[in-house]
Amino acid sequence: MQAVILAAGESSRFWPLNYRHKSLMRIMGRSLIAYLIDDLRKAGIKDIIIVQSSKRDIEKELQDKSLKYVTQKSPIGTGDSLLAAEKFIKSDQFLALNAEDVKSQIKPLLASFKKSRNKLILFASRTKTPWLYGILKLEKNKVVEIVEKPKSGQEPSNLKNDNVFLLPKSFFGYLEKVPPHPFSLIQALNLYAKENTIEAMVVKGETSSLKFPWHVFSLLKSRTENLKSFKGKSVVIGKNVVILGPVFINQGTRIGANTVIHGPCYIGKNCQIGDSNVFRGPVNFEDNVKTGAFFEIKNSLVGQGTHFHSGYLADSLVGANCRVGGGFISANRRIDRKNIFSTVKKEKVDTDLTYFGAAIGNNTKIGVGVGVMPGVFIGSDSIVGPGSMVFENIPDNSIFYQKFKGIVKKKK
DSSP, X not given: OEEEEEEOSOOGGGTTSOSSOGGGOEETTEEHHHHHHHHHHHTTOOEXXXXXXXXXXXXXXXXXXXXXXXXXXXXXXXXXXXXXXXXXXXXXXXXXXXXXXXXXXXXXXXXXXXXXXXSEEEEEEEOSOGGGSEEEEEETTEEEEEEESOOTTOXXXXXXXXXXXXXXXXXXHHHHHSOSOTTHHHHHHHHHHHHSOEEEEEESSOOOOOSSGGGHHHHHXXXXXXXXXXXOTTOEEXXXXXXXXOEEEOTTOEEOTTOEEESSEEEOTTOEEOTTOEEEEEEEEOTTOBOOSSEEEEEEEEOTTOEEOSEEEESOEEOSSOEEOTTEEEOOSOXXXXXXXXXXXXXXXXXXXXXXXXXXXXXXXXXXXXXXXXXXXXXTTOEEOTTOEEOSOBOTTOEEOOOOOOOOOOOO
């Protein structure tokens, strides 16, 4: 069995965390695509082809010469991305999938492939938000069409296409009939369905995807659920530190006095955690993260080299090398406790979450006393001035501040 991992897209819906391909986001010191490759190999698939963008950032990150790399010249859709790998396909059937977290799916998927007589099988799962995905239209368990992002109330089912396929080599002929387009793969599948049988294998529960930034939370939970406690060399633990549950502390890290850590938590190399911090897992700190005294964090992922002073970070995603001043607050719930909406590519999207803080890109600097409302994104290389309350997204390479009028009066 061969596998093709499609990782050439721009990840535009993943902003502000799309400074590299979304599959290169790190959890516990490793990229998501590295975990996927491990899962494929454990399932017995050794011949792996990766389709990447012209940046070749996947190849540079992995540095694995046993993999085959193909470059898609321009990001014109997953269909064109798959066509780029055609020259490497030798077997009659092959696995094609996005660079996402499918660790729980690989073995049952391969088992179903062996039992089925159909040449094309796709993975599907039930979803509460069908308007965000390609939704299956079925007739007697046979896929007759995939409807991309149907309007609410008009969806043909609640089964979404999980972008994990067993494809026959002959499928390339259908791809070649469809003009290059962002949805050319779906169009080719619909064309195939008119002449052949497509079987849907439905898994229990809703599977993890990686379309929007908030999808990282489910991956963070799944990757840390089997975390084992570890204490690396030269780790310094201050007085009265309380560690509850699985906590991984890598070498060179210092934990300040009176800090309480509720696992699962991963703390990378050479981190400095201030006094009287509170961690409520799952929490992921990459290498060289620093916090000051009286900092609280829950259910969040922080990129390498980011520094915080005091404050509260909850249900949030923060990129690398950010600087966050004292008194920072990420609001993570609406007052009415309803679902949080985020703006993605100028469109309001229901996250289907009632807990969601902020997503912040790389190299951004935030002044003292800043608050960020739920579901707000702050771009990379930006500056947020002190005392600001951020209600709307801030683009990359921007300066945001609020004007305040200082008034001085003599006392009567």
